Amino acid sequence: MPSHLFADRPAPQPPERDAVDALINRTRLLRGDVDAVRRDTSVTTDDDDPRLRWQRALCELAVHQLDDLGEHLGQLRDGIPDSAAADPTGEAGSRTPYEPPTGSLLSRVGSAEWNLLTDEVSWSDELYQIFGREPGTGALSLDELPSVLLAEDQPVLTSMVTDCLVDGRPIDGEFRILLPDGAMRTLHMTGEPVLDSEGCTASMWAVLRDVSRLRRGQHVVGRTQDTLRRQEHMARAEHRIAVELQEAVLPPWRGSLPIPGRGASGLDVAAHYLPSGSSELIGGDWYDALPLPDGKTLLTVGDLTVGDLTGHGIPATSAMAMLLGALRGMAMAGVEPGQVMGHLNQLIECSPQPALGSAVCCRFDPATGTLVWAQAGHPAPLLFRNGVGRPLPAPDGVLLGAASGVTYKQDHVELRPGDVLVLHTDGLTRQSDRATGPDALLELAPRFAQADTAQDCARIVVEELGAAERLDDACVLVARVEA
Structure with a gap:
């Protein structure tokens, strides 16, 4: 050539x-x-x-x-080695003389020249292999070449050839061809017009490379x-969506909880949600403080994991909203905390998605100062009095969704003016380097004693534990008994 x-x-x-x-x-x-x-x-x-x-x-x-x-x-x-000279007998393995080693560069690059004066077409042996043609069948002319291209790529080739032959521009483009066996290859074509002594286009020369891989x-x-x-x-x-849903369900409680027609509830309440340090997704943690029609107050926190047990995203947040709505409804109807836990366990059991949850449900009576509460596999509330904190003895209760037909016990404790009750999910004290448990919160007892409001206590908790690297998101609810 x-x-x-x-x-x-x-x-x-x-x-x-x-x-x-x-x-x-x-x-x-x-x-x-x-x-x-x-x-x-x-x-x-x-x-x-x-x-x-x-x-x-x-x-x-x-x-x-x-x-x-x-x-x-x-x-x-x-x-480029001369394949015929390297093996003149054509007996190199199972390859014919024009076939280079399978997968080599030589099997993917070939050249061609189309002579405009004599209509002669010259292809390298490698180009026959690229097009899947036997050398004996002859090379394709410029008029025949589009017949092996995909229909949508034929205008691309026509434009390149026209630019080269008419305008004398170099060729640089890609098109796809169909082989006789139906396979498809992508070829990258570069070339130039070859000029005669008078500067007119005599032929077109091109290198075609198989770039399919x-x-x-x-x-x-x-x-x-x-x-x-x-x-x-x-x-x-x-x-x-999860953030908007959570914000709609978990409003920031701050200050005394009013009871319609009855004045204050006797509790100063503040709550805070802390996202996980290792995840941007919102989880299934909840808190709530709800004045009840009988003058009592519902206090609750919980944590729900749904489906793949990641406990994050829309499934966890929507399931949490459903569970919290059911809890509120039962509390408004006067259902005891222990029975509330049992009904929530049945609700999760009937859910089409597998789920596990932990929760604590408290009902405070300001007239007597009595707190009745139950728990389902959840950290016990912490009671702070006179600068000293302690966890309340927990009545029996397993995780929600863990077993059928479970009876949840409930207990009661007398609260006094100035007492601080802290409810939290376990993500608050489970950090990436250690599980501190309730001790990290109990150490805040002297500072709680000096705080004037529940919001001050919640701010202390966030300052001490909010910046820690946690494995999960967390909620904290602080209730301070007013005089």
């Missing part, structure tokens, strides 16, 4: 061999480093994590590109990126 030389410039000179060898060595080192990263990513990748799948796909793509670069540089250094890798990367973007968008939307 004649060289593609312009009449007005000399042929390019080959690069120095030592320079090419240095580039090859650098490429091999980089390829080894990327391959090591790829192996590590493959070992540690969770197939359910789109971000890690995207990272693995990028590594695969980078390795393929470096392989191609190394083969390009090797060909630049050594030149490269485009498949890029497609995997792009598809994974799209999946990641969709999941991130969905996560942001879920977080926003």
Whole structure:
């Protein structure tokens, strides 16, 4: 095949061999480093994590590109070997004389020249292999070439050929072809017009490279990126909905709880929600302080995990809202705390989604100062009196949803003016480095004794424990008995 030389410039000179060898060595080192990263990513990748799948796909793509670069540089250094001279008998394994080693660069790059003056077409042996044609069938002319392209890519080839032959522009573009066996390949075509001595286009010369593997890798990367973007968008939307739902269900209690037509309830209440330090998703924790029609007050906190037991997101928040609504309804109807826990356990048991929950339910009577309460696998309320704190002895109660037909016991304690009652979920004291339990809260007893309001006490809790790295989200509710 004649060289593609312009009449007005000399042929390019080959690069120095030592320079090419240095580039090859650098490429091999980089390829080894990327391959090591790829192996590590493959070992540690969770197939359910789109971000890690995207990272693995990028590594695969980078390795393929470096392989191609190394083969390009090797060909630049050594030149294209004469397959016929290397094996004149054509008996190299099972390959025919024009077939280079499977998967090598030579099997993916071929050249062609279409002579406009003689209508002669010259293809390299590699190009026959790329198009899946036997050399005996002859090369495709420029008029025949579009017949093997996908219909939507034929205008692309027509435009490239027209620009080259009519306007003398270089060729640079891609199109897809269908092989005789129905397989599809993506080819990248570069070329130039070959001018005669008068500067007119005499022929068109082109190099065609099979980039199917490269485009498949890029497609995997792009598809994974799209999946990641969709999941991130969905996560942001879920977080926003969960926050709005939680804010609607858990208003910030601050100050005395009024009872319609009866004045104050005898309690100064404040509550606070603390998100997890390791998750941006809203969980199923709740708190509530509700004045009841009989003059008593409902105090409750709880934690619900739903489905996959992550305890976060819209499923957990919506299930929490349902459970809290049922709890409020039963409390308004005068149901005792122990019976409330039993009915909530039955409600979770009938739910179509598996769930587990822990809760504490208290009913305070300001007329007698009596607090009646029950718990379901939950940390006991902490009572602070005269600068000393202690957990209340817990009556029997298992986690909600853990067993059927469970009876929840209840207990009572007398509260005095100035007493501070702290209800919390266990995420408040479970930190990433240790589980401190109630001790971290009990140590705040002297500061609670000096506080004037429940809001001051809640602020102390947030200052001491709110900045800690927690494994889960948490709620705290502080009730201070007024004189």
